[in-house]
Amino acid sequence: MNRGPFIFIGVLIIVSLSWALTLVKPIQEAGNLQAIGIGNDRIPARLTGLAEQGRDVYQEQGCVNCHTQQTLALVGSDIERGWGERQSMPLDYIDQSPVFTGTNRVGPDLANVGVRRGEANWHYLHFYNPQITSAGSNMPPFDFLFETREIVGEPSDRALELPEGFRPAEGFEVVPTRDADALVAYMLGLSQAYEIEEAPTPEKLAFK
Amino acid sequence: MNLICNLFSSFFPNLESDGTHREREQNIDASVRFAVLGLIKGSVVWLLVVSLLGLIVSLKLHSPSYLSEYGWLTYGKAYPAFWNALVYGWLFNAGLACVAWIVARLGGRPIGNGGLLIIASGAWNIAVIIGLFGIFKGDQNPYRMLEFPVYVAPFLFAAFIGIGLWILLAFKARAYRSSFASQWYALAGVFSFLWIFTVAQVMIFCLPAQGVFQSVVAAWFGGNLLGLVVAPFAFAVIYYIIPKVLGQHIIGYGQSGIAFWSWILFASCSGLASLVNGPFPAWVASVGVVASFGLFLPLSVFTMQFVSSFLASFSRVWDTISARFAFYAVVAFIVSTVLLILGSLRGVQEVTQFSQFNDGVRYLFLVGFAGMAFTGMIYYMLPRLLNKELPNSSLADLQFWVQGLGIFTITVSLVAGGYAHGALLNGSDADTIAILFNTKGYLFLTSLGSVIFAFGNFAYAVSFVWILLSPRTEKEKSADLIKSAPELEYTHS
Numbered sequence: 075m076n077r078g079p080f081i082f083i084g085v086l087i088i089v090s091l092s093w094a095l096t097l098v099k100p101i102q103e104a105g106n107l108q109a110i111g112i113g114n115d116r117i118p119a120r121l122t123g124l125a126e127q128g129r130d131v132y133q134e135q136g137c138v139n140c141h142t143q144q145t146l147a148l149v150g151s152d153i154e155r156g157w158g159e160r161q162s163m164p165l166d167y168i169d170q171s172p173v174f175t176g177t178n179r180v181g182p183d184l185a186n187v188g189v190r191r192g193e194a195n196w197h198y199l200h201f202y203n204p205q206i207t208s209a210g211s212n213m214p215p216f217d218f219l220f221e222t223r224e225i226v227g228e229p230s231d232r233a234l235e236l237p238e239g240f241r242p243a244e245g246f247e248v249v250p251t252r253d254a255d256a257l258v259a260y261m262l263g264l265s266q267a268y269e270i271e272e273a274p275t276p277e278k279l280a281f282k
Numbered sequence: 283m284n285l286i287c288n289l290f291s292s293f294f295p296n297l298e299s300d301g302t303h304r305e306r307e308q309n310i311d312a313s314v315r316f317a318v319l320g321l322i323k324g325s326v327v328w329l330l331v332v333s334l335l336g337l338i339v340s341l342k343l344h345s346p347s348y349l350s351e352y353g354w355l356t357y358g359k360a361y362p363a364f365w366n367a368l369v370y371g372w373l374f375n376a377g378l379a380c381v382a383w384i385v386a387r388l389g390g391r392p393i394g395n396g397g398l399l400i401i402a403s404g405a406w407n408i409a410v411i412i413g414l415f416g417i418f419k420g421d422q423n424p425y426r427m428l429e430f431p432v433y434v435a436p437f438l439f440a441a442f443i444g445i446g447l448w449i450l451l452a453f454k455a456r457a458y459r460s461s462f463a464s465q466w467y468a469l470a471g472v473f474s475f476l477w478i479f480t481v482a483q484v485m486i487f488c489l490p491a492q493g494v495f496q497s498v499v500a501a502w503f504g505g506n507l508l509g510l511v512v513a514p515f516a517f518a519v520i521y522y523i524i525p526k527v528l529g530q531h532i533i534g535y536g537q538s539g540i541a542f543w544s545w546i547l548f549a550s551c552s553g554l555a556s557l558v559n560g561p562f563p564a565w566v567a568s569v570g571v572v573a574s575f576g577l578f579l580p581l582s583v584f585t586m587q588f589v590s591s592f593l594a595s596f597s598r599v600w601d602t603i604s605a606r607f608a609f610y611a612v613v614a615f616i617v618s619t620v621l622l623i624l625g626s627l628r629g630v631q632e633v634t635q636f637s638q639f640n641d642g643v644r645y646l647f648l649v650g651f652a653g654m655a656f657t658g659m660i661y662y663m664l665p666r667l668l669n670k671e672l673p674n675s676s677l678a679d680l681q682f683w684v685q686g687l688g689i690f691t692i693t694v695s696l697v698a699g700g701y702a703h704g705a706l707l708n709g710s711d712a713d714t715i716a717i718l719f720n721t722k723g724y725l726f727l728t729s730l731g732s733v734i735f736a737f738g739n740f741a742y743a744v745s746f747v748w749i750l751l752s753p754r755t756e757k758e759k760s761a762d763l764i765k766s767a768p769e770l771e772y773t774h775s
Contacts, residue, residue: 136358
């Protein structure tokens with residue numbers, strides 16, 4: 075193995091085999107899934123326009139570095155924790171590019187966060203400062219997605235109702251920017267609460 | 283052994299008829315000095331940036347309001363910025379400097395094309411800077427080690443082609459027909475990066491694969507970046523340093539071929555093990571798990587070769603700064619690879635998946651193994667490139683211990699903390715914040731480790747600037763300060 079070409083070709087063959095076997099083959103086999111049904115019955119469900127924009131904010135802010143979006147039913151305690159009802163499946167992600175499956179769980183899984191946290195106001199307060207809703211959390215505040223401005227005339231009806239200790243100075247109010255609105259819409263839209271026949275659930279696994 | 287060595291060098295007497303062996307070495311060094319020093323300078327600057335980012339990241343994890351007024355530095359941006367600066371900034375600069383120099387030295391001839399290497403490495407660093415700004419600006423991709431925005435990818439690619447071409451030409455220009463393991467790894471790292479980077483960019487961004495398959499490609503890329511690019515550069519260094527510094531053969535060098543090919547084979551799939559249990563084809567993850575187990579084969583060959591070579595002249599390890607760094611690197615390599623293999627066991631994965639455990643293993647592999655190996659190599663190269671002695675060797679000593687302690691602390695806190703966190707998350711119904719409180723001690727420990735590591739890096743920077751700026755002593759100006767290195771590496775190939 076004294077020659078450069080020998081090493082080049084050897085490495086090329088090995089890495090290409092790995093590529094063909096573990097990337098090309100599965101993508102050919104299973105990387106061309108179609109949605110099932112149309113309209114409101116479509117599986118997977120579609121996000122609204124605003125929620126789609128929220129995906130961009132999610133990506134920009136790097137939420138994926140602390141949150142996964144994949145419910146595991148085969149192991150772990152995701153189901154007991156109420157993070158989902160079934161295993162996430164490739165079909166759930168066919169509309170998404172990029173996908174936020176993630177690799178780190180500093181915080182909870184968010185694949186179904188819209189189901190368990192359906193209240194917009196909670197998310198606004200949580201993003202403004204997680205200490206309001208979840209004291210002791212290490213999720214960072216995203217207060218820069220909000221605007222603190224002087225109240226001119228009537229206070230805005232969009233202003234956050236902040237508890238003692240988190241309020242801006244007297245005569246100021248905190249209103250969400252469009253990014254915050256989009257992000258909250260995205261959170262509310264995050265759901266895999268439809269049935270996929272092949273998806274393992276605790277019940278199906280118990281029958282096996 | 284010495285006999286063989288002498289016999290061998292009588293087959294290859296002075297290749298360039300002009301001058302002594304040492305002069306030939308000096309000519310080679312002179313031909314690459316500017317470019318290699320440039321890469322080393324880049325690596326030291328990046329290391330300081332990395333220390334700062336690493337500290338910020340770990341502080342933010344237990345004190346989320348720290349620096350939270352800077353939106354561009356929120357945890358979700360600082361974290362990928364840290365890892366990318368670590369790999370593409372520090373390790374690539376340092377690794378390429380080592381590899382370029384090793385290939386030139388082993389080739390036995392001065393290398394031309396200096397301009398190519400200088401321009402390409404400059405372009406590489408500019409691309410990395412733009413990539414980091416892209417992350418801060420909000421253009422990151424949600425895939426590990428591919429976070430740099432799509433618009434920097436062509437520049438990274440083009441710059442790396444320049445560097446790779448230089449290394450390839452330097453290899454082709456070698457005076458000896460035979461080649462040594464360090465050269466195989468240098469070439470393998472260069473080829474692999476071009477190939478895996480192309481695959482990842484094309485399959486995720488140009489012609490995106492459907493949904494979760496993008497994550498599969500990203501896991502493949504992330505594993506290969508460690509296993510087929512960074513690790514080979516570090517192996518090149520270890521194979522080079524042992525004979526040169528310890529003045530002895532690599533014991534069991536004949537097995538290097540097996541280690542090389544089996545490492546490439548198994549490392550090329552092992553990254554997929556992280557996909558276990560997720561919404562991905564299960565068999566793909568299983569291939570990753572099997573491949574991770576396969577790493578036991580090259581691991582045992584490497585361990586046998588490196589550890590027994592070190593043990594054979596252990597007293598030297600403590601006398602020579604570069605050998606000590608290399609020794610630390612070898613131990614870190616063994617420990618992190620064992621952890622990587624154990625971490626792919628089903629039972630362990632159930633606990634550690636998605637936890638900081640994996641960050642800890644990656645950290646030890648990248649910083650403890652590759653980073654320390656490159657630093658040791660840089661301490662071997664600097665006196666030769668500059669024809670100066672290290673002005674203050676106790677500072678380098680101090681650096682070794684402080685960096686070593688920092689890396690150890692960070693690894694322990696991430697691995698143990700990740701395990702504890704994962705065990706509570708997957709095996710109890712405690713809520714996320716209660717779990718956080720339970721494992722907060724580890725987060726503080728990571729910050730402590732980051733502070734220690736940053737001090738070590740600062741000592742490194744001082745030591746580096748010192749040798750750069752210190753005037754040459756009379757002795758250094760006149761005599762052959764440095765003995766020519768033994769040519770032990772050729773005897774077996």
